[in-house]
Amino acid sequence: MSDGYPQAPTAGLPGRVAIHGAGDPHDGHSHPHHPKLQHHFDDMAQQAEASTLGMWVFLVTEIMFFGGLFMAYLLYRYRSPEGFAEASNHLNVIWGAINTIVLIVSSLTMAMAVRSAQTSARAQVQVGWLAATMVFGAAFLGIKAIEYADKFEHHLVPGPNFHWTGTYPSAAEQFYSLYFSMTGLHALHMIIGLGIMTVISIMAWRRQFDAHYYTPVEVAGLYWHFVDIVWIFLFPLLYLIGYHYGAH
């Protein structure tokens, strides 16, 4: 060769890897396979496992993403426990509890939606459960909107219009900064979740899911349940701190 390389030995060790002729049935497309099987996978089972593992890995990133906000919360609550309790009193526990229940119901309907796909239920049944999930998700967002509007009215949005009449104004402004950041980020995830559910519902309506292939429903379900879990922690941490001091 002309570029100054020494002649490399071309013979490797014998028989380490058999590249040709080793039992791969996927050459030449001579066999039938599920229309949804992507060709870099060997079979539907591998594809399904990879997809659910992928969504779980993504959810770990979401845990760490929200985790930064929980860290800020942890620090500031540690520094001003009374201030946070006082600020938390102004949140409406009833709305918060209703929202918690709404999301738990939506998780139930989501689990039922996945199950209906798993058991090859008719498309209408699948879409029904998915639609129910979306209705409860939208209800959650509606209640959130009501709460946010109330905060705007009562000058509880941090910034130039923030006005606090209690004992700990600085801690209160911090609390509400975290309240809006955390519930805002959560609401954004709910909105994205509704978008995902819309797509899944359309796919379900088109009869794409049955016991052989329901991975998108399962994966969407994992996402939805995760968003529910974040709220399960947000509710007591934001709404129930100063509750025993007497609701306003």
Place this chain on the structure above:
Amino acid sequence: MSSSNGHHVAPVSLYLMVFGALMVGTILTVVVAKFDLGALNNVLMLSIACAKALLVVLFFMHVRWGTRLTWVVAGSGFFWLLILFTLTMSDYMSRGWIPGTLR
């Protein structure tokens, strides 16, 4: 009961029981918060929240019947949060422990 590709299909009754437990947990959390139990408030509320989260993860998210890898992946996320919380708070909680230093 399994679907045709071998994945576990949970009975509806199980889902309803989990749902019921989650409801009970929610009501319990609100009730407990009304009483001043000092530090125990936080412990109880976080425990209930963790229990609810665990129910959702195990049953609604099917980890109960999933592979060990799924367990490890899910657990690692929460564990890593603990690292962030613990080591950061180790700074804030030990400020001023050494006399004469502001930190």
Place this chain on the structure above:
Amino acid sequence: MATLNYLNNGHGLKSWLLTKDHKRIAILYLVSITAFFFIGGLFALMIRLELLTPAGDLLTAENYNKMFTMHGVVMVFFFLIPSIPAVLGNFFIPIMIGAKDLAFPRINLLSWYIYILGGIFTMVAALSGGVDTGWTFYTPYSTAAANSHVITAALGVFITGFSSILTGLNFIVTTHRMRAPGMTWFRLPLFVWSHYATSLIFILGTPVIAITVLLVAVERVLHFGIFDPALGGDPILFQHLFWFYSHPAVYIMILPAMGVISEVVQAYSRKNIFGYSFVAFSSLAIGIIGFFVWGHHIFVAGQSVYAGMIFSILSFIVAIPSAIKVFNWTATIYRGSVSLESPMLYAFGFIGLFTIGGLTGLFLAAMGLDIHVHDTYFIVAHFHYIMVGGAIMGYLGGLHYWWPKITGRMYPEAWAKFAALLVFVGFNLTFFPQFLVGYLGMPRRYHMYPPEFQVFNVLSTAGATVLAVGYLLPMIYFTYSLFKGAIAPANPWGAKGLEWEIASPPPTENFPVTPIVTHGTHQYAPSKEVGVV
């Protein structure tokens, strides 16, 4: 005449921009990160030009601040972090494990588009006047006082983070679920192990900086008091959250390079790696323990002494697995049949320079010493020894090693050796004086300095010029090789690994049939099965 391979399988821009082939996506990344490296290098050039003279006469203080900020942001987020994983990892991980592609090919392409979008945001920030906060975006300057384009740059970093996350996600799922029959974990090439460890960091760390820069933007716009003391926030909280990712990020930069070195050192010593399982576990240890040490960046900023001591001891501990690797590479080379092709020259450079960088890191882990050299050029020299002397040499070594496989062409070896020499000499001339001048007290991030430091700075700038030539040469001869290089055989180096048993360049589907693996990858001598634990 040419056989069908991934390069000629489909023509036209659309076939490249809409590809799902991991090899083509790797090439897309190769082109873009080279462009960003060039841009980051231009910012470095401005810094070194200014520092030729003690007076701040070339750039105003503000503009100089923008230069080192943009240099850092571009080099860290748009070159170093993606380089080896997105180019060499994307290209070779599926092949090394015997798969047809990564687990999620479309997500792979998406990660490249996200990277480009983040890059556009950052370039817009640069072109509309730049950012002057330092790549570290410390608050409250970044949230309250800076007049520069912080939000645009912060969003650029935020967006690019998702590119990393998706790459890491893809690698993890691929390594778990797509290995060929018989390819057990302990038969994997060490390159795959190091990328797996890197992917753990992508997943667990990147989201934290994502939320942190997002909060910086929120605080800047909405005046939420998270980090600004005037609004009741805590600036040290920013540093905790920032470094929780950014320290592991440096392991993102070095672990893949270590993986390259493990491969190269075996190929050119014609010897199995010494202590395969130790090297594999060390990769995991570095990735995991690397998450426990971030406080060593905050020793002098106000962190408590007790926390400082915890982080200090952990920072000493994290050096151990790196040292194990250095010992094992050395033991591999010892009594091997060593040949000094250009990839091996880069590997030697890596081992020496990484060792110096790593040792100086231990100095910094000692709080007492760090107090004196923090924010001086000692720190700058330390991290450049690791990131440039280590990571970039690893990248260049890997690029040379696998260039024949990727392109089907041989590059001119004499020029490659010359360039490697220039890089080594230029690098040391640039950065060794910085250890000295930093120890003598020259602070970093200032456009002027006391006149007694000028000699060191002149040497450093001279070195940077040599280094720049050393980096330009490969760009030239690699391009030349695409048109005029000798046609590469499947295995020009006589190396072991699945990638060497397929054609150069590989076919789109990598393997005509799925390989059945019966031995570990690195079998340079008919020894007993390695790595059995």
